[in-house]
Structures are given as structure tokens and as C-alpha cells.
Amino acid sequence: GESVGLHLPTLSVQEGDNSIINCAYSNSASDYFIWYKQESGKGPQFIIDIRSNMDKRQGQRVTVLLNKTVKHLSLQIAATQPGDSAVYFCAENISQAGTALIFGKGTTLSVSS
């Protein structure tokens, strides 16, 4: 698999590799975090979310890791497939604040066969 440092705009991997997409969030008071996948010309689709009382959460082929000490969030995709090619966004919010999600700039994942 391939890992990247704090936010890179693009990530290229081979089919079957594990992908790691990183995100640095801005507000230390944020307690809700979420990852979205956006395919070209479409709206973002929910992948997985995590609250600040957890440091890891797993879904189907995806894992989100949260490190509150350094305000860092990562999305791990196992056995990456060509259908995973898209732009991935992280977003943060403060629950109970009545505000809206704040999105990062996104990472474009390209998967080659």
C-alpha cells in the first residue's frame, strides 16, 4: 500500500493496493468527522463517520482513524478497486453547535489496473 503525508491533492495506486488518504482538520473543538466520495459530475456520497470519543472505526473495506492530539484524520481503503477512483473529502463539525459541516479541499484517488 501507499501512504501519504498531510494532505496531498492526488494519490495514484495500483488495483489491489491499500490506500491511505490523510486530512488535517482545523478546529480542536470539532467532535464529529466524516468522509465523502465524489465521482465526477455527481454529489458527494457518505463513506464513514466517526465521533471524537473514538479513535478508530471500520466499515466495509474502509477504516477511519482519528488522532485528536495532532488534529489528523485518515481514511484507509483496503484492496483498492478501479471503482474507488474519485475525489475524497473529509469534513468536520461541532455537534450541538447548530452549524454546518466544514469540508477540506479533497484528494483525487486514481486506481490503475
Added chain:
Amino acid sequence: DGGITQSPKYLFRKEGQNVTLSCEQNLNHDAMYWYRQDPGQGLRLIYYSQIVNDFQKGDIAEGYSVSREKKESFPLTVTSAQKNPTAFYLCASSTGTGKGTNEKLFFGSGTQLSVL
């Protein structure tokens, strides 16, 4: 089939013209949002509404207006005051109510607005 419907998918605006983007949801969500997305960029918040007849400005509200007369509908008007309106506009909704917990956003398929 529940979801969020945005229309039209493509919209062209002449200089000095106001245009309105439609967003309808049948998810029974209280909160609705409008985001703007420029090429290669993240999503920036224009307006959001936590409840009917109430809405708040986001980070880039200038040149836009909204209304929330019905729970299901949250139309966005791009006014002539918005000098650079070309972008992909995304509407979203969530179950969040007032100052309650924030749930995940469900997005529509977007409207691409271009200037003639």
C-alpha cells in the same frame, strides 16, 4: 424512492440576470444546506437552514439568497450581484434540528451553473 432532487442539472445565466436553483427533499429532514464547488476545490457553504422559515448565512453568502417556506424545499437564487457565479452547486439535507446533533449530510446530484 427517497432522496434529494436538484434541478436543473445544467443552467446558463445571462449577465445581470437572477436565476433560481431548485432543491427538494422527501427525507423528512429538518436541515438543508447549499454548497458551492469550484473546479479542484472543496465545498464552501453558502446558506443553511435548520428549520422552516429560518436560515443562516454561510461563508460565501454575498450575491445569493434563499427561502425556506416549506420543509421539503430550499431554493437558491443566484443574483446579479454574484459576479463570478460559474460553479457546481450542491444541495444537502440532514436530520439535525436547531442546535441538536449534526448528522451526516445527504447530497443531491448538483447543478452546474455557467455564465453566457
